[in-house]
Amino acid sequence: MMNKKINIVPVVVIMLLLIIWQTACALEWVPGYMLPSPINVVKAFVADFSLLMDHAKVTLLEAVLGLFFGILLGFVCAVLMDTFPIVKKGLYPILVISQTIPAVAIAPLLILWFSYGMTPKIILVVLVSFFPMAVGLLDGLQSVDEDMIKLMNSMKATRWQIFKYVKLPAALPEFFSGVRIAVAYSVVGAVISEWLGGFSGLGVYMTRVKKSLAYDKMFAVIFFVSAISLILMALVNVLQKKAMPWAQKK
Amino acid sequence: MKTILTVNNISKSYGDKQVIKDISIRLGKGELVSILGVSGVGKTTLFNILSGLTPPDSGNVMLYSRNDEAGAIEDGTVESAADESGTEKKGTETDTEETDKTEETDKTEAVVPGTDITGKNGYLSYMLQKDLLLPHKTVIENAALPLLLERVPKKTALETAGKEFKHFGLDGTQNQYPSELSGGMRQRVALLRTYLCNKEVALLDEPFSALDTITRASMQQWYLDMMKDIKLSTLFITHDMDEAILLSDRIYIMKGSPATIVEEIIVDEKKPRTSDFTLTEEFLEYKKRIRELL
Incomplete structure (x- = not known):
């Protein structure tokens, strides 16, 4: 705000x-x-600042790349499900079931399949961010007033025109809600998959300071991770305002 | 008066339930004809059929467009459903219709084929009950929507729409969003959008019903004033007797289940009218007669 x-x-x-x-x-x-006291936590943060930044770069890159593909995939799926009811019938239950599988459980599998690099982390982020995107956007696309579609049809609008003029703009609030949730999931997703194996990233840093029982650094990195999520979410809010200027004039 | 649209023996059922039965309507060029009936009688179903959104079970819709002007029927009067279904009818106007009937039908078939637009969309402009403005578009973009959908370049489309703003009493609202306008103003934008569809016939489905009484009265007055310059052939749905009598040249009364046209009433009052008309004896006469029919 x-x-x-x-x-x-x-x-x-x-x-x-x-x-x-x-x-x-x-x-x-x-x-x-x-x-540790809050002051000690801050001290630990300052002391390890450059190290934290190095790890943060990796985590952020994983989160952002994963988000990008997750949003893209979610968008395509939502549009397909909205356009073709049969796709929705087939895909929707699978989507819901997939969400009951905890991310922590598939992360080790992904590491076995794709080794310790960035790939398994990005894939995990895609998996966790894709769902809120697809479901949110689908709800938005289908929330459009039936009469609006009727009016467009009476004016002989094509499917694409209905999508462009009516459906997509109407779905933007849901789209951005989906992105906000996906952003929060993506940072957490990246950190979790780093816990389970990797060479760098905030998750790796976390496991290391845990092993050395450095509680102050643990707290520092926990607050740092949530700060990153908050900043990203604020960024989404700014984007939403830019994309929907009409929403403020009420 | 030249006929621009005829609706011939339209019936429609949903499942086992027949909603409308054997509806026939004629619309003359520049005429405003109302279809009056209680809510839920099937008026909107009829409009969905006319606009081509829903196919009828039987019957057809013919458009005698400006393109075949030469052949357009002179003073054609189509058989009203009242004649068809043989319900009791008031003498005077139906008598003349009977005599025209055979002649007109002949002409239709022999001279002007017209265009059969049954089940085809995009021929008539249709204004639904709600204003249905796009919240994310400015007022002028909303008004220009039909032009934009026809792929008129954006600049030209906005210019064309902009020229009408003054006439529609919308000057100064061009770059506002619909959410900033009052209900009456939004309805004007929706009317302007309907007008800019640039079709020869407009279907208006209770355009003023969502407004409060005072706004509605001023909108009706505004509409009458505006129609002095714009000769739009209009079919108008309403459940409001006063509105129907005030605005229409003719009124079809729709009634029953399945709904049929039970009567056609000619409102023989010169146009342009003002709301003073609603205070006259004649007005009350019309109203009495309609009330008995409903």
């Missing part, structure tokens, strides 16, 4: 939580090696 007036309530709540956390650590309610 580009709102000038940032909502004050969540900011206060977060500040309060941080203060409680810091106090708990300072008064040693919890042993310091188990729960």
Whole structure:
């Protein structure tokens, strides 16, 4: 949100939580090696900053490439399912079933098939981001008012014209909701597949600092990963505003 | 008056249920003819058939377009369904129709074939009940939609649409989005879009029914004023007696299940009319008669 007036309530709540956390650590309610204080987490982040950035580059590249292909695939599937009811009948149940398979379970398989490079990570991101895209966009395409289609038909519009003038613009809000969810999944997906084998990336960094029991670095990287997701989602919001100027004028 | 459209013996069933039966209608050039009936009687089904979106079970729709002007029928009056179904009819106007009937049918078949547009879309412009403006297009782009669909270059299309904005009372709204307009204004945009379809016959399905009473009255007045300059042949669906009497040259009453045309009423009041007409004795006479029929 580009709102000038940032909502004050969540900011206060977060500040309060941080203060409680810091106090708990300072008064040693919890042993310091188990729960590092927020200040120590920040220190760890600063100390490892360049290393974190190197790993982040890899993770981001996997996430973005996977997202790109995931969105593309989801888009094509949604349009096909919308255009040909038989495709929807055949594909939709499989899509839903595929979502019940946990990503953590297929990641090792992908590594066995495609080795330790970037490929299995990108494939996993495609798999997790594809579903929210396809389903979201399909819902959007099919939400169009039947009467609007009737009107277009009475004006002898072609299928492509109906898609271009009516369906696609109407589906844009759902499209962007899908992208937002896919973005969140994609970063997590990339990190998970890195846990299970790889040479670099934030997931690999995580497993390493876990092994050396560096709790402060663990916390630092966890916050860093969620910050990346948040930034990407904010970026999607900006894109959506640009793509749908009419939505603000209400 | 030249006939521009005839609807001949249209019937339609959905499953076992016959919705409309043996409907025949004639529309003269520049005429505004209303089809009046209670909600749900099958008026919209009829329009879906006329616009070619739904094929009828039987009957046909003939368009006598400007292209075969030479042969267009002079003062053709088609048989109304009232004659066909043999329901009781009021003497005066049906008498004259009877005499024209045979002659007209002959002419239709022998001289002007017209165009059989049964089940074909794209011949008539159709305005549905809702305004159905595209929220993501500006007002002018919405109005120009029929031109854009015909692949008129965007610049030309917008220019053509822009010329009509003043006439339709939409000046200044060109670059707004539909969500910024009031209900009445949105309806005007939808009417302009229908007009820009540039077909010889417009089908208007309760265009003012979604508006509040006051806005509706002012829209009707505006519509009457505008029609002074635009000679559009219009078939008009409504369930509002006052609206039908105020706007129409003739009114077909649609009734029953399956629905048939039970009566044709000629509103013999000079045009252009104003809303003062609704306060006259004659107006009440028409209204009384229609109320009895419904």
